[in-house]
């Protein structure tokens with residue numbers, strides 16, 4: 001069994017989902033992620049660069065990322 005198949009097997013067991021959130025500035029991406037995580041959303045500042053967050057929801061752990069796209 002190769003290393004890649006071992007990693008795939010572990011990931012399948014963990015039921016990990018990776019979600020990439022991309023959108024225009026000031027569209028509420030961070031607010032959605034913070035609300036889902038039960039965090040206070042009264043003071044939110046613009047995300048600089050990108051942000052990676054892990055949320056444990058029941059058996060699932062989700063990873064949210066925001067990427068800065070450069071053209």
Ligand SMILES: Nc1nc2c(ncn2[C@@H]2O[C@H](COP(=O)(O)OP(=O)(O)OP(=O)(O)O)[C@@H](O)[C@H]2O)c(=O)[nH]1
Nearest residue numbers: 023024025026027028029030031032044045046047
């Ligand atoms: N009225 C209203 N305001 C919202 C809503 N969702 C977010 N906001 C506000 O919109 C502003 C921007 O929200 P953010 O969550 O920082 O948006 P973002 O997409 O992460 O922005 P960047 O990090 O700059 O890309 C904040 O002041 C929020 O309070 C909504 O559903 N309704």
Ligand SMILES: [Mg+2]
Nearest residue numbers: 029030046047
């Ligand atoms: Mg943000």
